[in-house]
Amino acid sequence: MATRQLLAELSRSFAQTAPWNVEVESMGGVDAARQVRDGKTIDVVVLASNVMEKLEHEGWILPGTRSDIARSGVAIAVRSGVPPPAIASEEDVKQAVLAAGKISYSTGPSGDHLKRLFERWNIAELIADRTVEAKPGIPVGQLVARGDADLGFQQLSEFLDVDGIDIVGALPADIQTITVFTAGVSTRSAHPDGARAFVAYVISPETQAAKQQLGMEAAG
Numbered sequence: 001m002a003t004r005q006l007l008a009e010l011s012r013s014f015a016q017t018a019p020w021n022v023e024v025e026s027m028g029g030v031d032a033a034r035q036v037r038d039g040k041t042i043d044v045v046v047l048a049s050n051v052m053e054k055l056e057h058e059g060w061i062l063p064g065t066r067s068d069i070a071r072s073g074v075a076i077a078v079r080s081g082v083p084p085p086a087i088a089s090e091e092d093v094k095q096a097v098l099a100a101g102k103i104s105y106s107t108g109p110s111g112d113h114l115k116r117l118f119e120r121w122n123i124a125e126l127i128a129d130r131t132v133e134a135k136p137g138i139p140v141g142q143l144v145a146r147g148d149a150d151l152g153f154q155q156l157s158e159f160l161d162v163d164g165i166d167i168v169g170a171l172p173a174d175i176q177t178i179t180v181f182t183a184g185v186s187t188r189s190a191h192p193d194g195a196r197a198f199v200a201y202v203i204s205p206e207t208q209a210a211k212q213q214l215g216m217e218a219a220g
Contacts, residue, residue: 028136
């Protein structure tokens with residue numbers, strides 16, 4: 001889901017000069033990996049780098065086709081109009097979590113990172129009944145916007161197109177986590193030449209501006 005806007009934009013620009021059209025289907029990473037492992041006919045797979053490495057090892061990604069396309073950090077959001085908490089330091093973020101009525105995060109890499117932080121801060125049990133894990137494919141920003149969560153954590157790119165929220169900022173550098181998203185050609189691809197061409201395009205320098213505009217940065 002974190003790459004859905006980026007891939008939609010790049011697929012349109014790719015189709016302007018290439019003899020292939022790209023149809024992008026976005027979903028939570030858990031569901032995407034399951035579909036790959038179920039043998040669905042897919043040309044290009046884009047997931048977190050560690051998942052892509054596993055999929056290649058299992059025989060679902062053509063060897064030598066994996067390429068890192070973008071890096072993304074975790075940001076914090078509140079409902080529009082709500083005074084933003086201080087987040088300049090690790091202690092600030094911890095106190096913001098403790099003060100929030102409901103805290104939301106995703107089932108993806110950013111959510112896993114938050115749960116590790118809660119354990120490190122020894123507050124996991126204390127806030128257990130106040131945490132809301134967004135279901136796969138449901139943006140955390142939507143939960144924040146409709147008041148189901150007071151403080152949301154997710155990839156910055158996933159907050160950018162959500163109405164009704166204010167992005168407070170990125171996690172402080174000392175507790176930030178960067179997810180590297182990787183593309184690869186599926187061994188079930190019906191159009192391997194087009195798939196290889198698309199992967200080559202999304203890692204090319206000409207796509208860097210789109211990545212920056214959508215809250216990500218080039219992986220190279």
